[in-house]
């Protein structure tokens with residue numbers, strides 16, 4: 491739970507600072523990006539110099555919101571204040587952690603259960619369905635909300651909670667959404683762009699790899715693999731794999747689904763989704779990863795067959 495005194499402490503940190511650096515996590519999702527740019531737009535009103543950092547590139551489907559914005563790479567400069575956004579630990583900030591650690595003061599805003607403290611002030615709420623909702627509360631407290639800031643936070647929120655479909659959604663999520671509806675922005679357009687719109691290439695990748703999905707233990711475990719070959723054949727990249735795993739976890743009887751995506755030779759990004767009782771965060775944590783109860787991730791190295799065997803074993807051990 492968030493203490494209101496934490497908001498007070500963060501407000502003071504921001505007011506004291508001139509140059510502020512905000513940090514998104516690696517392999518960014520709309521929650522980390524939209525939270526960071528909402529924060530940037532809001533605190534710029536206080537005449538602060540604000541930059542958003544990320545090791546990776548912006549997401550194409552967010553161009554309707556942040557086409558003019560830039561994500562900066564680690565620059566070795568010393569900022570007055572560094573704020574980690576939606577990042578559960580310092581490793582999640584990647585190479586940009588060099589710049590984060592150089593800053594004179596620091597804070598983190600996050601909703602991951604697996605959060606490991608890396609800043610002098612951690613504002614955490616693992617019951618929040620997105621980091622965007624925590625930022626909404628903070629910026630409301632600061633009286634810095636406006637239509638554009640709220641649209642960004644709405645986009646980040648629906649991306650993380652599956653447009654109000656996931657178990658992370660609560661009465662409070664809807665109460666925040668209701669407050670958001672009090673601002674002027676195109677809700678339909680936001681939902682379409684963030685949640686439904688996909689490029690034809692991504693559709694092709696999805697069709698190509700889902701057909702080769704494998705099911706185990708009477709269909710309770712599902713694995714989809716995406717290799718360099720699949721990306722090349724469909725002209726897609728790692729960041730295009732996002733929604734594909736949903737098709738697997740939606741299959742009746744599947745309790746746990748894995749998406750295994752090739753990052754480099756013998757190096758794989760693993761996404762985990764669970765339906766009812768397996769804790770995805772706990773499952774990811776045995777491989778050094780983390781996330782949430784129903785959605786988590788990790789990295790695994792080795793031959794793809796060995797990687798899949800390890801995941802299969804971990805899944806079987808957790809079936810009831």
Ligand SMILES: [Mn+2]
Pocket residue numbers: 521522576601620621650
């Ligand atoms: Mn998030």
